[in-house]
Amino acid sequence: MxxxxxxxxxxxxxxxxxxxxxxxxxxxxxxxxxxxxxxxxxxxxxxxxxxxxxxxxxxxxxxxxxxxxxxxxxxxxxxxxVWSLPAPAVAADDGTACAAVRRAVRESVTAVDPDGVAVAFSGGLDSALVAAGVPDAPCYVAGFPDAADVERARAAADEMGRDLRVVELTHDDLERAVPEVVAATGRADPMSVTIALPLYLVAERAATDGVDRLALGQGADELFGGYAKVVDPASDGRVAATTVRGATREVIETLPDQLERDTLALRTAGVEPVTPLLTDAVVDAALPLPDYLLATSDERKVALRRAASDWLPPSVVTADKKAVQYGSLVSRELDRLARQAGFKRRMDDHVGQYIDSLVES
Structure with missing residues (x-):
């Protein structure tokens, strides 16, 4: 077990x-x-x-x-x-609900064993919370030189006084790693590959540095209303639900598939993933949150930001970041490589065809 x-x-x-x-x-x-x-x-x-x-x-x-x-x-x-995700009633008291989130998050991130651990750090709220729990752990970010994740991670690490190690990506890195990621995950679709690539390359570098475990902020966006599609679900065709809570639950139910992909990629790169924002205690605190403590038209992850407000720098608490495949520029650069290799955008699934060509070669 x-x-x-x-x-x-x-x-x-x-x-x-x-x-x-x-x-x-x-x-x-x-x-x-x-x-x-x-x-x-x-x-x-x-x-x-x-x-x-x-x-x-x-x-x-x-x-x-x-x-x-x-x-x-x-x-x-x-x-x-044998188990289904609980469906608790909406929390009756905002203060109690936010206090439960604060307590669960802090207990989970501070319980991470600091021995041999590093943090995958983008400078956003989720990874900053994880980093706060292991204050002496090195932080790693991957991206191309002009990537938003690298810029944001540098600024946040400076504010938090953290050791940041930047994994500067190149086209050679992508071409080498794509077949390895596909082999590790069993997935060759562009979305899966571009999400897994920066995680894989960060983990590979961390493992080379002697890191055994990589702590990540995975799960926070799903649990706490971090996606744009949950803000106004009734008019967003990407979800079937018509309420923020319902749409958030839909997103939570995608976690098994996502976690399988990421865990397999990270283990193949040489590290064991640690996900303190996905403990049972954090999940239990997130599920009763009302719509307006999840996402509004002005703010997402409302309760989680409140929980972090007296622990992290204000600019980190309010930081808005892109998904890893875009913040690292991996998606943009893989598209560029595909076009350079003759797979033009007018072709059906041109990036997918390029990925297949790298795997075949």
Whole structure:
């Protein structure tokens, strides 16, 4: 069992408790495979032939779905849901709700073991909260020289008095790493590749520097209303929900797929991911938040920013940043490389075709 002890998982199964106080888990237990409700640990295979890496088992083996056990019943392998994400009532008191977020976040980030850990640091709210929990850990950011993430990370690290190590990316880095990321994750679509690439390259550099674990701010955007599409969901075709809470829950439910991709990329690069903003305690504090403590037309991640307001510099608390594939300029530069290689934008999925060509070569 990876992520917690078998006794905790047995108790969670017996009580049908989806948030038993862990940071996620997966593994083999009593003749079956089990994976936590948010899929924070990837798991593949059958009860007889399983692994945490897809390439270590039958190539046709699918991931165990989040919140499920995979067991053999009457000779057939079956997935059975045992946990679902809680759906608590809306918090009745704003002050109590924000205090719960503040307490859960601080306890989770300060509980990170500082030994051998570094922080993937973009200078935004989420990674800054993680960095605040491990004040002596080095911080890493990846991007091309004119990338917004690099500029923002430098400014935030200076304000916070942190050691920042910049991984300056080149076109050669992308061309080399694309096939490695595709092999690690099993995904070749441009969105997956461009998200995983900067994480992979940061982790690779950190591992070279002797880092064993990389702490990230993953999950905060999903849990706390960080996406533009949740602000006015009734008029945004990217979500089916019509309320901020409903749209936020939709986004949370995408986490298992995202975390599988990122975890596999990071482990292949040589580090173990640490995600303190995705502990059960933080999830439990986020789920009851009302619409206006998640996102409004003026502000996103409202409760999380309030929780950070007396801990981080004001400019970091209010920082607005781009998604990693854009803030690092990886998406822009991979598009540039595709066009230079003859894959023009008028072609269908020109970046995807370019990725395929790199993998084939």
């Amino acid at each position: 990876r992520g917690t002890d078998p006794a905790t998982v047995r108790r969670a199964l017996d009580a049908t408790d989806p948030l038993p106080g862990t940071a996620g888990f997966a593994g083999h237990l009593d003749g079956r495979l089990v994976r936590d409700v948010l899929g924070r640990q990837p798991l593949f295979g059958t009860p007889e032939d399983w692994d945490f890496r897809p390439g270590a088992v039958d190539a046709a083996a699918s991931p165990v779905p989040a919140g499920h056990v995979r067991e053999r019943v009457d000779g057939q392998v079956r997935d059975r849901r």
